[in-house]
Amino acid sequence: MTVVRISDDALALACGADAVAAEFARLGCKVERVSSWGMHWLEPLVEIDGVGWGPVGVSDVAAILKPSPLQGRGLGEGAVEQAPRPTDIPRPPTPSPEGEREKCIGPIVDHPFLARQQRLTFARAGKTRPLSLDDYAATGGWAGLDRARSLPPEQVCAEVTASGLRGRGGAGFPAGIKWETVRTASGPRKYIVCNADEGDSGTFADRMLMEGDPFALIEGMAIAAHAVGAQVGYIYVRSEYPHAIAKLKSALGLAELPISPFRCEVRVGAGAYVCGEETSLLNSLEGKRGEVRAKPPLPAIEGLFGCPTVVNNVLTLAAVPHILAQGGSTAYSALGFARSKGTMPIQIAGNVKHGGLYETAFGVTLRELVYDIGGGTASGRPVKAVQVGGPLGAYLHPDQFEIAFDYEAYTAADALIGHGGIVVFDDTADMGNMARFAMEFCAAESCGKCTPCRIGAVRGVELIDRIRAGGRAADAVEALPQMHNAAQHGRSTSDEIALLEDLCETMKFGSLCALGGFTPYPVLSALRQWPEDFA
Amino acid sequence: MTIDERLAEICAEHGLLEGPLLPILHAVQAEFGCVDAEAERTIAKALNLSRAEVHGVVSFYHDFRPAPDSRPEVQLCRAEACQARGVEALVSAAEAAAGERVRVSTVYCLGLCSAGPAARLGDRLHARLDEAALVALVRSA
Numbered sequence: 001m002t003v004v005r006i007s008d009d010a011l012a013l014a015c016g017a018d019a020v021a022a023e024f025a026r027l028g029c030k031v032e033r034v035s036s037w038g039m040h041w042l043e044p045l046v047e048i049d050g051v052g053w054g055p056v057g058v059s060d061v062a063a064i065l066k067p068s069p070l071q072g073r074g075l076g077e078g079a080v081e082q083a084p085r086p087t088d089i090p091r092p093p094t095p096s097p098e099g100e101r102e103k104c105i106g107p108i109v110d111h112p113f114l115a116r117q118q119r120l121t122f123a124r125a126g127k128t129r130p131l132s133l134d135d136y137a138a139t140g141g142w143a144g145l146d147r148a149r150s151l152p153p154e155q156v157c158a159e160v161t162a163s164g165l166r167g168r169g170g171a172g173f174p175a176g177i178k179w180e181t182v183r184t185a186s187g188p189r190k191y192i193v194c195n196a197d198e199g200d201s202g203t204f205a206d207r208m209l210m211e212g213d214p215f216a217l218i219e220g221m222a223i224a225a226h227a228v229g230a231q232v233g234y235i236y237v238r239s240e241y242p243h244a245i246a247k248l249k250s251a252l253g254l255a256e257l258p259i260s261p262f263r264c265e266v267r268v269g270a271g272a273y274v275c276g277e278e279t280s281l282l283n284s285l286e287g288k289r290g291e292v293r294a295k296p297p298l299p300a301i302e303g304l305f306g307c308p309t310v311v312n313n314v315l316t317l318a319a320v321p322h323i324l325a326q327g328g329s330t331a332y333s334a335l336g337f338a339r340s341k342g343t344m345p346i347q348i349a350g351n352v353k354h355g356g357l358y359e360t361a362f363g364v365t366l367r368e369l370v371y372d373i374g375g376g377t378a379s380g381r382p383v384k385a386v387q388v389g390g391p392l393g394a395y396l397h398p399d400q401f402e403i404a405f406d407y408e409a410y411t412a413a414d415a416l417i418g419h420g421g422i423v424v425f426d427d428t429a430d431m432g433n434m435a436r437f438a439m440e441f442c443a444a445e446s447c448g449k450c451t452p453c454r455i456g457a458v459r460g461v462e463l464i465d466r467i468r469a470g471g472r473a474a475d476a477v478e479a480l481p482q483m484h485n486a487a488q489h490g491r492s493t494s495d496e497i498a499l500l501e502d503l504c505e506t507m508k509f510g511s512l513c514a515l516g517g518f519t520p521y522p523v524l525s526a527l528r529q530w531p532e533d534f535a
Numbered sequence: 536m537t538i539d540e541r542l543a544e545i546c547a548e549h550g551l552l553e554g555p556l557l558p559i560l561h562a563v564q565a566e567f568g569c570v571d572a573e574a575e576r577t578i579a580k581a582l583n584l585s586r587a588e589v590h591g592v593v594s595f596y597h598d599f600r601p602a603p604d605s606r607p608e609v610q611l612c613r614a615e616a617c618q619a620r621g622v623e624a625l626v627s628a629a630e631a632a633a634g635e636r637v638r639v640s641t642v643y644c645l646g647l648c649s650a651g652p653a654a655r656l657g658d659r660l661h662a663r664l665d666e667a668a669l670v671a672l673v674r675s676a
Contacts, residue, residue, distance in 0.1 A: 010646065010647065010660055011646075011647050011649070011650055011660075011662060013659075013660060014647055014650065014653060014660035014661050014662035014663075015650060015662050015663060040649040040650050041649070041650075043650070198646065199643065199644060200644070201614030201615040201616045201617070201643065201644045201648060202614075202615060202616045202648045203644075203646070203648065204646040204647070204648055204649070207646040232553075239561075239598055240642060240644065240645055240646065240655075241646060242658040243658075243660075265552075267554075267557065267558070268557070268558075268561055269596075269598075270557060270560070270561070270596035270597065270598035270599060271596055271597030271598040272595065272596050272597060273643060284557065285554050285557075286554045287554040287555060287556030287557055287582075287592065288556075288592060289591050289592055289595040290595060290596070291595075305553065305554075347648065347649070348649060349616045349648035349649040349651075350615070350616045350619035350620060350648065350649075350651075351619040351620055351621075352649065355648070355649025355650065356649055378620070387615055391614065391615060391643075421616075421648065423615050423616045423619055423648065424619060425619045426619070429618075429619065434615070434618075437615070437618070441614075441643065445643075447595075
């Protein structure tokens with residue numbers, strides 16, 4: 001019987017993978033639902049004996065199953081040029097065998113998009129069934145946990161430190177040092193909290209990992225628990241990820257025995273972006289408003305319910321099983337660039353031809369990511385800007401595309417890597433509008449605890465509106481004769497721009513957390529690189 | 536069973552969790568379609584919190600609603616990545632198709648950023664939407 005492998009990742013489902021799978025099953029094939037390879041423009045991607053077809057619609061299924069000389073066909077021709085088709089609209093009539101042949105991409109692992117990657121965190125992507133304990137064990141699962149448990153906790157922390165692993169949530173804090181702090185802190189209980197509140201636009205690596213390889217995350221948490229002496233863990237997932245929540249709950253049920261005595265639970269967020277900030281997340285877990293806490297005390301000392309707590313991103317924790325496997329720490333630290341060690345799962349999104357998950361060692365340039373790997377814009381128009389690091393990341397101009405993917409290099413360029421999402425915009429993007437959206441988003445999602453963010457974001461929207469309107473005339477109060485110090489002749493565009501820069505300065509240095517503190521990045525980068533869009 | 540008894544039961548079911556308030560609110564929202572003042576009162580009593588504390592939490596999060604809305608909801612992602620793929624041009628058509636019958640709401644990111652514009656109806660996700668597909672989705676809601 002022909003075994004057909006189709007992803008059950010949320011993106012594949014959104015592109016109609018279930019209907020394709022049902023059609024293969026109807027025609028007598030054995031369908032295996034696996035994780036996604038991360039080649040999103042090819043979803044639903046169908047794999048038979050290692051050969052791939054994509055994007056496949058129900059009408060292509062019969063032709064794929066017809067015996068043909070396709071198997072020997074070369075790489076990547078045709079399929080990459082296929083325009084993505086929306087779901088839920090009437091499909092065109094059954095294509096000729098020619099159309100089906102166009103969709104064959106040859107052996108999947110040889111596809112140029114995959115062949116150039118170094119997959120460690122996503123080593124199982126596309127290859128295993130997400131909820132199969134057998135598949136997990138057969139691909140090296142639990143080896144890291146078994147070895148970690150044979151070592152004293154301080155050595156586990158030391159190996160994570162030596163690997164150079166830095167927090168993948170955005171701040172890039174060395175994971176081993178955080179663990180060591182929690183290990184040596186004293187408290188009645190200790191917790192492991194996984195931050196799976198992946199709210200940044202342009203990022204989906206956490207979602208793909210939770211849906212595609214949930215046991216890797218659970219194993220990483222169990223290793224962290226052994227390293228710091230924690231008993232209980234929480235995975236805080238955003239409510240916008242229903243598939244990830246369901247997969248994690250099932251996976252935790254199946255993994256109860258391998259991770260015991262460590263216990264772990266899924267908690268669902270409630271639509272607040274700011275809960276991706278670690279202290280706000282802890283308040284939310286405690287059942288409070290998701291307001292940011294002042295630091296210090298660090299969560300490592302006083303975290304969840306006042307106890308020492310490790311708060312790590314999904315990708316950080318999922319990298320740990322590899323690091324703790326025999327020789328993994330040294331291998332991990334050998335990869336990367338300067339002080340950014342190991343690999344980063346980069347998410348290529350937005351107006352890009354070949355979007356998806358690209359895990360590689362640090363150091364890759366933005367030019368390679370956007371043009372060589374991403375294939376330029378999906379619309380075929382010139383690239384205007386790329387936003388790296390989510391809604392709080394700077395917009396980079398094509399002139400800056402030689403920048404290497406590295407925490408320090410981005411910081412030096414007044415930008416940030418964040419969670420590793422890159423969003424491509426073509427030349428139809430209005431950067432003044434994007435800057436306004438950044439402020440608007442900050443105003444909508446601010447937790448309200450600190451003034452620069454709560455009020456600054458609202459004033460920022462108003463300021464950008466005034467800049468784009470060409471300044472403003474003096475208002476009735478300013479025009480009063482006794483208002484000696486007020487601007488009598490209104491405010492020019494350059495006055496308003498100076499005020500916006502001043503406001504951004506205040507938000508950057510006066511906000512409690514990254515939401516208010518980093519919103520100036522997209523605003524100021526747009527203002528500096530594309531001043532014509534503010535006229 | 537009265538609504539009050541059912542609310543008390545939900546509170547009791549989650550009573551042993553650490554930090555039970557959010558799981559309780561999710562359960563109440565799922566069952567009654569909202570967390571209203573009456574529910575806040577019952578939950579506050581069960582958890583030994585003030586009504587103000589519970590109301591503060593309910594009003595903080597976008598997912599909880601103070602009053603039920605029987606209309607089906609289509610959540611349309613309008614974050615940067617979907618904007619880059621042209622979602623803004625679809626909004627007016629979606630709203631026109633929705634009329635009074637369907638609620639078209641904005642969500643910031645469904646995690647389908649390489650295949651936008653994307654939308655969610657119930658627990659089903661839809662990607663690569665163009666105007667026709669989005670209008671069809673809204674009509675099917």
